[in-house]
Amino acid sequence: MADAKMLVNRYLRKTDHYLYGIASEYKNLKEIRQASPLLLTAILTVEALQRSESEQLYRVCYAEFRNLMADFLFSHSISLEDLRGLCIACFWLSDISWSISSVAIRRAVELELHKSFPMAIDALKSQQQSPDTLDSRTKKLVDSVRIWHLLYICDQHLAILYGRPHIMREDEGIQNWALYLAIHRNPTDIRILSQVALLQILRSVSETFGQDSKRRVPVLLKPQLDAFLQQIDQWVNHWLGISQDHPIIGAYPSKAIMLHHHFSKLLVSSHVFRGIGRYPIQDPLPVEFQGLASVAIDSARAVLETTVTDPDILDAFVGIPHYYQTMIAFACSFLLKTAKVYRHQVSLNSTSVIGAITPVIDLCLGANCTSYHLAHWIGRGLRTLLNDYIKWLEHEGARDQGLDPRSQGQSRNLPAARSTSAHMDVDGSNGAWGPILPNDYGENLLSSTLYESVQPDLETNMFGFPWDPSISFASLEHMGLGLL
Numbered sequence: 001m002a003d004a005k006m007l008v009n010r011y012l013r014k015t016d017h018y019l020y021g022i023a024s025e026y027k028n029l030k031e032i033r034q035a036s037p038l039l040l041t042a043i044l045t046v047e048a049l050q051r052s053e054s055e056q057l058y059r060v061c062y063a064e065f066r067n068l069m070a071d072f073l074f075s076h077s078i079s080l081e082d083l084r085g086l087c088i089a090c091f092w093l094s095d096i097s098w099s100i101s102s103v104a105i106r107r108a109v110e111l112e113l114h115k116s117f118p119m120a121i122d123a124l125k126s127q128q129q130s131p132d133t134l135d136s137r138t139k140k141l142v143d144s145v146r147i148w149h150l151l152y153i154c155d156q157h158l159a160i161l162y163g164r165p166h167i168m169r170e171d172e173g174i175q176n177w178a179l180y181l182a183i184h185r186n187p188t189d190i191r192i193l194s195q196v197a198l199l200q201i202l203r204s205v206s207e208t209f210g211q212d213s214k215r216r217v218p219v220l221l222k223p224q225l226d227a228f229l230q231q232i233d234q235w236v237n238h239w240l241g242i243s244q245d246h247p248i249i250g251a252y253p254s255k256a257i258m259l260h261h262h263f264s265k266l267l268v269s270s271h272v273f274r275g276i277g278r279y280p281i282q283d284p285l286p287v288e289f290q291g292l293a294s295v296a297i298d299s300a301r302a303v304l305e306t307t308v309t310d311p312d313i314l315d316a317f318v319g320i321p322h323y324y325q326t327m328i329a330f331a332c333s334f335l336l337k338t339a340k341v342y343r344h345q346v347s348l349n350s351t352s353v354i355g356a357i358t359p360v361i362d363l364c365l366g367a368n369c370t371s372y373h374l375a376h377w378i379g380r381g382l383r384t385l386l387n388d389y390i391k392w393l394e395h396e397g398a399r400d401q402g403l404d405p406r407s408q409g410q411s412r413n414l415p416a417a418r419s420t421s422a423h424m425d426v427d428g429s430n431g432a433w434g435p436i437l438p439n440d441y442g443e444n445l446l447s448s449t450l451y452e453s454v455q456p457d458l459e460t461n462m463f464g465f466p467w468d469p470s471i472s473f474a475s476l477e478h479m480g481l482g483l484l
Contacts, residue, residue, distance in 0.1 A: 003057055004044060005029050011047040015319045017249045019091055020191050022084060022150065038072060039085030041065045046092040048370070050318050055370040065089065069100065078107050080140070083147055090154045091321035094374050098162060101154050105167050108151055116144035117173030117180070124183045142184065148173055149192050156199040157323045160267070163211045166203065174200070187244045191253050194239040198260055201231050205268055216275030219288045228268045229295065236261040252312045256324075259306055259313065263327045266299035270334060278341050285345040293346050297338060301356055303331040308359040318369045325364075329378045332357045336389050350393055357386055 008029040016023050023043065026032045032040045045065045048058035072082065086104035090097045108114070120141035127134055134142065152168050159166045168174075177193045205228050209217060217225070236257060243254040269292045277283030285293060307313055307328050317325075338346060339353045364379025 003054075004040075007044045007047040007051075007054070007057065007061075008032060008040075010051075011043045014248060015047055015050065017246060018252070018316060018320050019088065020146070020150070020188050022087060022146070036079060036081035036085055038065075038068050038082045039088070041068055042085035042088040046088055049092065049373055050369050052368050052370060055372070058370050058372065062093075065093075066096070069096075069103075072107075073103060078111060080111065080143060080147065083108055083111070083113070083151075087147060087150045087154065091150075091323070094322040094326075097154070097322070098158055101151070101158055102167060105151050105155060108148060111144075113144045113148040113151075114171055114173065116141050116148060117171075117176070120145045121180065121183060128183070145173060145180065146189070146192060149177075149196055153192070153195045153199060156203060159206070160202065161323065161326055170200065170203070187246070187253070190239070190242055190244070194235075194243070194257060195260075197239070198232070198235055198264060201228060201235065202264060202267065204228070205271075209271055209274075212274075214275050217271050217289075219286050222288050222292070225268060225271060225292060229265055229292075232261060232264045232268065235264075249316065250312050252316050255306070255310055255312045256320075259303065259324065259327075262299045262302040262306065263331065266296055266303065266331060266334065269293070269296035269299065272296070273338070273342060276342065276345065279344055285342070290346075297335070297346065297348060300331040300334050303328060304335075304356045304360055308363055314363075317363060318367050318373065318375060322374045325374050325378055328360060329382060332360055332382050333385065336385055340389060340392060350389075354386065354390065357382065361386065 005028075012023065012026065012028075023032070023039070026035065029040070032043065041061060041064050045058065045061040048054040048061050051057075072078075083104055086100055086107075090101045090104060093100070120138070123138040123141050124134075127138055152174055155166055155168045158164070173180075174196060177196050181189055181193050208224055208228075209221075239257050240254055243257055245251050246253055272285065272289035272292045273296070276285050307317070335348070335353050335356060339348045339350055342348075361379050361382050364375045364382065367373065367375040367379075369375060
């Protein structure tokens with residue numbers, strides 16, 4: 001009980017604010033437990049995941065959450081608080097977020113959350129004289145709209161990460177977010193709707209260019225790419241203008257907007273590399289796309305620089321939802337692939353690439369969280385990729401000098417970090433990505449095995465469920481709308 005109180009208090013005190021205060025109406029463990037055991041278990045699992053000293057608690061909470069999810073799947077009883085718990089799990093538990101989100105969306109439809117928007121608008125209009133004292137019915141409608149918006153955000157995030165179709169359509173509540181904000185404008189809704197507005201743009205990008213990474217973008221579609229980039233710039237200018245600092249997490253809301261701005265420009269501009277070969281003579285990058293290629297590289301660098309230098313992002317790194325950490329991993333992987341595979345097409349200094357990615361690896365591996373946290377998986381995977389890239393540079397340098405690469409001495413591998421898990425081999429030389437040298441990254445660079453490490457023995461599996469990290473994370477081969 002003491003551990004549960006500790007985890008709940010920590011979650012409510014800070015972590016919850018990174019998900020727009022979705023559980024802010026609750027003050028303690030007792031209130032949450034009475035509202036929904038599923039909500040309570042989701043909170044306990046998420047908070048335990050983020051504390052290095054809570055690894056055993058995480059194992060227990062995670063197993064219980066999966067048991068409750070199995071019961072919930074066929075339960076005839078469902079509440080808004082259950083859906084709140086599923087939202088929390090979707091945003092933080094990367095290994096099961098895809099499965100949970102689809103269940104949450106369908107069960108939200110059973111509760112008719114998709115119909116809550118017009119009713120919320122009418123209720124808010126009737127109470128515009130006293131917006132700070134909403135009656136219980138209006139509060140519930142506002143809550144329903146927010147959870148529906150969060151499910152949309154999660155669905156779009158996962159569609160980007162996995163390169164899969166969206167589940168939710170852009171219904172009245174999604175399309176008319178500006179109307180809602182005009183009537184009910186507060187810091188929470190500003191943060192949520194800024195994401196809705198951005199994801200509408202990225203959804204249009206996906207629908208315009210598709211998700212086939214081998215299909216080149218015709219030069220005649222450059223105006224569309226330029227238009228999407230302009231929309232993203234307009235988006236950041238608008239939302240930064242109305243974003244407000246938070247009393248607990250400081251300037252993080254504005255910093256998150258900037259991070260999303262850089263990442264979204266990377267997603268859009270990186271389309272110019274689709275289907276492009278490595279040799280400029282045989283398969284040149286069109287001169288019309290050179291500027292967009294530079295935008296992609298600069299945006300990737302901006303993502304990494306913001307991540308490792310901004311104090312608000314650094315303070316939030318372990319506690320933010322997994323989408324952020326995955327887009328940071330993509331920026332690293334994009335730079336590595338561009339520096340190697342497209343080195344004849346673009347100018348990208350290898351020293352600057354290594355210098356940009358190394359601090360991110362240090363940040364991930366040094367994160368004070370359980371060994372099952374996505375940051376640790378990313379750190380180990382990126383370390384392997386970077387070591388392989390360094391080996392490849394040495395191999396290429398020796399070949400250019402007419403020397404035997406094997407005579408060049410020991411490679412400049414990054415030091416292997418210690419792990420808190422006795423069952424995880426985190427030696428950079430033994431990653432499941434496998435040795436890439438001297439072959440090209442190709443499909444291996446951002447494949448679904450990006451975050452895999454040596455699997456724990458089944459008898460020591462922490463949950464009693466088969467451990468398959470490849471289903472835990474996005475296929476970064478498709479992330480970036482199919483670029484890699």
